Amino acid sequence: MKRAGFSTKWLPILLLLPQLLIIAIFFYWPALHAVTSSFYLQDPFGFGQTFVGLENYTHLTSSVEYLKVAKFTVLFTVLVTFFSLALALLFAVKADKVLRGAKTYRTLLMWVYAVAPPVAGFIGLLMFNQTWGPLSDLFKFFGWDFTLGVNYFDTAFAMIVVSVWKQVPVNFIFFLSGLQSIPRSVREAALLDNRSGTRRFWDITFPLLAPTGFFLLITNITYSLFDTFGVIDTLNKGEPGNNPMTLVYKVFVDGFRGNDLGGSSAQSVILMILVLALTVFQFRLIERRIHYT
Amino acid sequence: MTDISAHAHAIAQTRKRTWFKLETVFDHAILILGSLLMLLPLLIMLQTVTTPDLETMKLGPTFTIGTELDDNFRKAMFEASGFSGQNTGMNMLKNSMILGLGFALGKIVIGMMAAYAIVYFRLRFATLAFWLIFTTLLLPLEVRILPSYEIVQQLGMMNTYQGLIIPLIASATATFFFRQFFRSVPEELIEAARIDGAGPIKFFIDILVPLSQTMIAAMFIIMFVYGWNQYLWPTMITTDENMYTLVRGIKQIVQTLEGNNIPEFGRANMLALIAILPPVLVVIFFQSWFVKGLTESDK
Amino acid sequence: ETEITWWHAMGGDLGETVNEIAAGFNASQDEYKITPVFKGSYEETLTSGIAAFRAGEQPNILQVFDAGSATVIGAKGATVPVQDLLSENGVDFNIEDYISGVRYFYADNAGKMIGMPFNSSSPIMYFNEQALEAAGVEAPVTYEEFETVTAPALKAAGYVPLVQSHLPWEFAENFFSRHNLPFATNDNGYDGSEGTKILVNTDEFKMHWTHVKQWLDDGYFGFYGTGWNDNQAQFEQGKVGLWIGSSGSFGGLMKKDLPFDFSATNLPFWSSITEEGYQTFIGGASLFAMSGKSAEENKATAEFFRYLTSPEVQYMWHRETGYVPITTAAYEMAKADGHYDRFPAAETGIKQLMLTSGENTKGYRMGFYVQIRDVENREFSRILSGETTVDDAMATIEKEGNELLARFAKTQG
Amino acid sequence: MAQVSLDSVRKIYPNGAEAVTPSSFHIEDGEFVVLVGPSGCGKSTLLRMIAGLEDITEGTLSIGERIVNDVDPADRDIAMVFQNYALYPHMSVRKNIAYGLKNRKTPKDVIDAKVAEAAAMLNLNDYLDRKPSQLSGGQRQRVAMGRAIVRDPALFLFDEPLSNLDAKLRNQMRIEIKALQRRLGVTSIYVTHDQVEAMTMADRIIVLNGGRIEQIGTPSEIYHNPASTFVASFMGAPPMNLVAGELSEGILSFAGLDVPMTVDHRGPVTLGLRPEDLFIDAKGPIAMEVDLVEELGAHRLLHGRVEGQQLTVHLAKEIAAKTGPLRLSCDPSHLCLFHPDTGKRMDVRHKATPQARSNTTVESKA
Amino acid sequence: MAQVSLDSVRKIYPNGAEAVTPSSFHIEDGEFVVLVGPSGCGKSTLLRMIAGLEDITEGTLSIGERIVNDVDPADRDIAMVFQNYALYPHMSVRKNIAYGLKNRKTPKDVIDAKVAEAAAMLNLNDYLDRKPSQLSGGQRQRVAMGRAIVRDPALFLFDEPLSNLDAKLRNQMRIEIKALQRRLGVTSIYVTHDQVEAMTMADRIIVLNGGRIEQIGTPSEIYHNPASTFVASFMGAPPMNLVAGELSEGILSFAGLDVPMTVDHRGPVTLGLRPEDLFIDAKGPIAMEVDLVEELGAHRLLHGRVEGQQLTVHLAKEIAAKTGPLRLSCDPSHLCLFHPDTGKRMDVRHKATPQARSNTTVESKA
């Protein structure tokens, strides 16, 4: 609130109304609905239902398959986050350094941001096509018989590559502007203090990027968990089979393919709790002064 | 954010003035490699777009440029595959446009209004409103998609632009960004305006909105891209062919690759290219705004 | 003019043929107008239909595939049984007009037809004639023959001997029907969802899968993914000798101008299980008349069904797509027209559906079967990739399948 | 034009901080009053309460004859100039100046005339169509002034209007603002923490410390007769020397200095001595060890120690100086005495040359 | 410790801007040299070239005996204090100070000892484990100093190290830095645009203007014998009065003033007069109309006009003043004459009291 804020009574309410109305109808109601239906087993057409208490949840926790999906999700998240951040940081550091063509590099490295995840997945299908995908061919050349859609590992690999490809640009943009917001004089002070560029990077630049990095860490985790849906759906060609999938994708598969409303809702609720935990964690860490100023 | 070249420049000034330096060559090598990594798939798509489908089906991407470009373009843009004859590339382009623009505008207008109320008014329940609004940042649409879908159905908004757009607006990203931005607007401006006799509406229209121009532009770009790229939601909400968006159409593309006929790689890739092009152009041409919006509003 | 809508899952060329049928109906009279809408895959179409129903926005006609039939038929009141719809609206209906393999799959346990079979298919075995010639073999009738004769020869000739398109449909569901083995308790589930158990953990079935895995290891069998096109593409590229696919793919395949000649024959069976192969389940999907529509619209739907089941339309559909004609009259018309003289393979599907029937061949009715299929797909793939054994896989399918069945039973309460 | 009266005005922020203790003072019509004090002492809070930008927790505020506690800022007939100018960045200079008038539905031709007049007065004619971002700091400052004066307000409020300018410009604008206020005769309240501005611009200075008024008086009163060590050390650059002395039997002693004076106090005392009141005197009583000579062109500063206590001496430019030992003398009539514990000035009658002190009216009721 | 020599050092930025024209000067071992000049005149550029943070376009730079044009900044044996301190925000004070040593592979116990010594010297003992964000401006300033001094460099570079501090702290730190430099005896180059800092701290001042050296000299030379109107108006607050006068037949005339002097010039001339060189003299030749009296406690400033030209007079505090007419006199020996077109000082021999001028060596080769 601004110190000299207006004290008009009705106007702010009027201004807030559209937003509140929309989120009430399209956010809170559905979220609540998801919670309630997670306690039922329901005929998809709505003709019958049984209250089953926590059964939908216990069913999940005892499901080997669900745990496997959860494990994959964690692994996927870790790998996608790590590689998108690492590559983006590498590019950002280099782009920040070079004199010539910096703007061209920036453009070339960021345009992929605008590519929709399913389109990225579609591109992945081309690149990893079993018969003639240029990347599959490349792998075959090195003796790796890459079979997207058959081999669990290969499919996971493709999912990760495409997801990383799609995410590097955002991270790149953030890292680059993070680098550029490091006061020039601090870098120069380091230049006087230390001859080695590598050491300067690890001693000064990297720690100063930590706030950006932390913010991106959370963003990337969220991305890996949710926004890769389109990539995974496309690469799975709608038939998951024995291919890897993430938790969100399983919500979709069970709810939308399988019409298991209760089970899918229970999964949604679990995800909600996960995101909530992640957010609390984020706030906690922010409180712990990752920010220096 | 300062302009990159100028900045890089300033820092690079600190290097020795040698024309050929191994380190610099290495830096460029990495950047070129990265750029290629980003570009390669695009080039491959471009190649397939010019090549007859049968050839692609058998050989995959090659290094030759074929002659099918205009034919594939015609097919992708003007030929429909459905009964209604309405899901042409043109029509999907239109729908994507409406979704992108409508979403961006809706989000900005509603977000600005709400952020204005939260930042500039003494509201008793401001904190409550804040939390009500900002918890929506926590839960992506994906995890509450089923019930959301039902609501849209119950409200009879299936296959309408409202049904497509409004529920997507139900997360507070723009509100949050604008709140951050408004908070950074110097306190004195509202004070000067109040002393100058501007009421809340006048202040909003005369001062705050014009002041937010760059922020609005940045938000617009980000939201446009976000809206344009929506996939799962349009897939569920649009069942009329004349409501399909390009990205939703990708589903169709993949299915034609799965179907019984010769997979129309050319047409499919063309459509994918068309789906990529507008948001990519927006991002490239307005990159400074876009970057500003992304990096300044966040965190 | 009464307008009705029809949501379907027929993409590509199939969709175009659907459009032709609809256009034909609209042109044939001026009281009714039907609009077909492509809704994506079978699963997506069912889901949209369900969601739309819950919101009261359901189409008049919804195409539901075999695996979803338990869901839609289980929801009493969601649809108007076609048999009732037709009789109420003065369209003659006699279940005996329909060919035997088609009659009961979408019927209730009393034999009343609930869904109108539309695109009925059967898994058949396509073969690359050049390949067989090069290998010097005929298309096998039994899996034993395949294993001992055909496969080694094809392999030696440099071909992948066998691929298939849909493991659960071709190597599970129709395995049970082809061998007249029970697929589930409660009369394959027809007697109600309460207590129904899936019967995959059986010696015969495990035997089949032990062999399939062996074939894969021996290079007799190729597996390229669970996607519908993943394996077909290999056949189309001429790398494969035998391909078990849907008879409904025939029309499309004809249009592809493949670089080799192909034909088709029946789905093989194990002579160690049965002397002769029984008829297969119909695959594909059927059309359901959704409830909650006005009498005029129901009338329009009935009229459309009348048009759809007419021999001319059925023959056209059969000819263009390869899906079987559902009535004897249409079949006769195709024969009379010399269609099978021109394309002998086109008759394979229908003939297979009219083979000897048994107590286990009329169909199956399992709830949450889409998910059960996902489980099967997953476990079969894992057998093939060596991640699990046949025993474990079947035990898993049985366990998870039965859980799903039990959960489904509760949704009905 | 208007008088301003504060009667026990107090401010407690919602978080419980008492930014201004109940304070009362009266400002005459046309007077130029400067509020000074260190950062966080409540200057802005006080000013903003007068502007109506901050609620008044307790007490009454009147502008002219009217109690304005509940009057909207726009209706208080005030104009305000902010530290960072608070120009509307998207409006041209002309629009910035005109905006307040436009909102008051002033006829267009009147607005134009007033803007032209203000622009002429402030030398802004050539910049009327520029955006603030295209102006230099000083020009922006003038636009902010222009925005205030076109309104013909009854009261000008300034919140550190010069602190964003560089030293040179600050000197120049200081003179300009003062001249303008003289010319227009508008009652003005000016907040600064720069004591030079306070000294040179004010008719009266109000020194604030920790939300409380320390002293009110003319610049000369404040400079020469600070009410407390706080005021003494706040005003003047370099500030008054504050050293520990001793009072006994009517005699104040510090270093070699012994001054007879009448004070109601015995024992240790804080002695205040302006650097310019010390002078070199080879026979002077004070022995200083000079550490550093600062050459300032127009004068010199000597920094050093007297019996271990820091002392600064101001020398006119003519007088040469070097580091090392030095003897000093001072005019006892310019001495100030402060209570060593409270820091309050103690009334002194010099035995030799009794001085009449001006009354400093401190009305803060802490 | 080292001497620094610049020989025709020039800087052209890649965008073509010539920030520093070829400049030469020599700094003695242990000398404290201040670079002053208005914003954008090239002070930082010059300093940064010496630091090695900016390439030298032409010319040679030596530190000590060594030509360092191509030596890495870290190897030039310099330490630098930046305007915004440039502390490493993620390191504690201790680590900040130690960082430069650590990289030089100094043994741990030596580092500890040096840090402790610096901390003691700078009163930072209590803050060694804090992060910079937990320090006040003055404390941060000290840490920056500490970082520089632990390194025992041959050369200190300062780029406006005090400009982020408030006036009071600036005064205090100014004295501290100067004292420290005296103590350590390290050659220092100090950039500022504050002429008070330049005057008080420098052994020698280099005045820059538009990338060119205007004058090099001791503070007193610069103040009393500015080489140009630019220097005259830049140094001193208030600056030297510059008024138009007339030279004819060996007589300089301005207002009522007529001074006989020998100059190689006829016609109009710019006359420079320090405000403190003017004094009230009822019979003085100059008639001034005083517009404004600024009361500064230790002294007063009179602002007014003489024959339409602005003039400022500095009065000691004892002398009373008021607005209105006033007569002034001045000491002709303190007059400076500048060429009316080029602004360069003209050598003058006063007929009455001839003065020996110091040599100002301006070596900038424009």
Ligand SMILES: Nc1ncnc2c1ncn2[C@@H]1O[C@H](COP(=O)(O)OP(=O)(O)OP(=O)(O)O)[C@@H](O)[C@H]1O
């Ligand atoms: N909105 C607020 N809520 C709570 N406390 C506040 C608020 N605004 C100011 N304060 C506190 O009130 C006190 C006085 O603040 P004020 O801004 O009036 O100081 P100031 O004298 O203007 O200081 P400066 O010279 O730094 O501008 C400070 O302690 C400040 O922290």
Ligand SMILES: Nc1ncnc2c1ncn2[C@@H]1O[C@H](COP(=O)(O)OP(=O)(O)OP(=O)(O)O)[C@@H](O)[C@H]1O
């Ligand atoms: N990287 C650069 N590229 C081009 N021109 C530059 C660059 N850095 C500085 N300049 C220009 O060189 C001139 C001198 O700049 P410099 O920073 O040395 O000035 P300065 O005297 O330090 O000013 P200030 O007091 O504002 O710090 C200026 O005109 C400036 O615009």
Ligand SMILES: O=P(O)(O)OC[C@H](O)CO
């Ligand atoms: O491809 P279709 O239409 O023959 O259907 C095959 C299976 O029955 C789908 O469940």
Ligand SMILES: [Mg+2]
């Ligand atoms: Mg303030």
Ligand SMILES: [Mg+2]
């Ligand atoms: Mg500088």
